[in-house]
Amino acid sequence: xxxxxxxxxxxxxxxxxxxxxxxxxxxxxxxxxxxxxNTKFRIRPVKEIKEDLQMARDYYGEYIESxxxxxxxxxxxxxxxxxxxxxxxxxxxxxxxxxxxxxxxRFVNKKKLEDLKRLRAAGLKxxxxxxxxxxxxxxxxxxxxxxxxxxxxxxLKLKEAGISVSEYYLVGIGGRERSREHALNSAxxxxxxxxxxxxxxxxxxxxxxPLYDDYQNGxxxxxxxxxxxxxxxxxxxxxxxxxSQLLSDHINNYWNVYGVLPQDKNKMLAELDRALAIDESRFxxxxxxxx
Numbered sequence: 398x399x400x401x402x403x404x405x406x407x408x409x410x411x412x413x414x415x416x417x418x419x420x421x422x423x424x425x426x427x428x429x430x431x432x433x434x435n436t437k438f439r440i441r442p443v444k445e446i447k448e449d450l451q452m453a454r455d456y457y458g459e460y461i462e463s464x465x466x467x468x469x470x471x472x473x474x475x476x477x478x479x480x481x482x483x484x485x486x487x488x489x490x491x492x493x494x495x496x497x498x499x500x501x502x503r504f505v506n507k508k509k510l511e512d513l514k515r516l517r518a519a520g521l522k523x524x525x526x527x528x529x530x531x532x533x534x535x536x537x538x539x540x541x542x543x544x545x546x547x548x549x550x551x552x553l554k555l556k557e558a559g560i561s562v563s564e565y566y567l568v569g570i571g572g573r574e575r576s577r578e579h580a581l582n583s584a585x586x587x588x589x590x591x592x593x594x595x596x597x598x599x600x601x602x603x604x605x606x607p608l609y610d611d612y613q614n615g616x617x618x619x620x621x622x623x624x625x626x627x628x629x630x631x632x633x634x635x636x637x638x639x640x641s642q643l644l645s646d647h648i649n650n651y652w653n654v655y656g657v658l659p660q661d662k663n664k665m666l667a668e669l670d671r672a673l674a675i676d677e678s679r680f681x682x683x684x685x686x687x688x
């Protein structure tokens with residue numbers, strides 16, 4: 398495989414074959430994100446993608462069960478292009494169980510429902526989508542390029558198409574000023590379409606991003622460990638989702654809270670209360686992604 402630049406994938410795709418179908422991110426303006434800042438977005442030719450898939454087949458053999466097509470927002474590719482590479486992937490790997498991509502609500506909404514259904518039939522089982530927040534003020538501040546209603550519309554469309562939705566909530570991205578609104582409005586947004594997965598990520602300022610500069614200049618106030626945990630508690634307390642799995646599968650999070658909503662809500666709240674009983678000095682510092 399001919400990887401270009403740093404390649405990113407969700408933790409849940411650790412066992413997947415990763416093939417770059419796109420390079421970089423077509424939006425690439427989020428104030429908190431440093432992932433693709435020095436990369437000009439482009440879609441790779443289908444011929445190149447097929448060549449990399451063949452290289453993977455030659456190296457790993459036919460026993461590949463999951464393929465993640467990087468980079469950011471690969472769902473932007475034309476439907477016919479995606480269908481062609483999905484079909485080719487299945488021919489090379491007869492034991493394949495799922496294909497996954499990144500796709501934000503803005504670009505998901507550009508697809509017709511019928512096209513999403515065709516992609517699902519071709520093997521696209523899951524889309525990882527970073528909503529970050531369901532609060533419109535925060536979404537505008539971080540230049541996410543979408544709003545809460547568009548997030549809901551995309552989630553409902555994906556679920557109607559039969560594609561699993563893995564939604565990401567960025568703990569603390571509203572700062573101290575809008576922590577409460579961040580949790581409450583995100584709970585409203587998520588409850589409107591009950592994603593299959595709600596994955597928690599805790600914001601840590603990354604150098605060479607606008608939000609890092611705001612943090613350094615005192616404009617943006619990071620949440621303390623207990624403040625972040627209380628935000629997560631408020632989020633979960635107000636989620637009214639049906640059969641959504643909540644996960645804390647990232648090293649930046651302060652506590653491993655997980656369960657299925659609604660049945661595990663009280664268990665998760667009790668687990669967070671246990672975490673909040675621990676002195677803050679025992680947690681990592683908010684500006685560091687790990688101890």
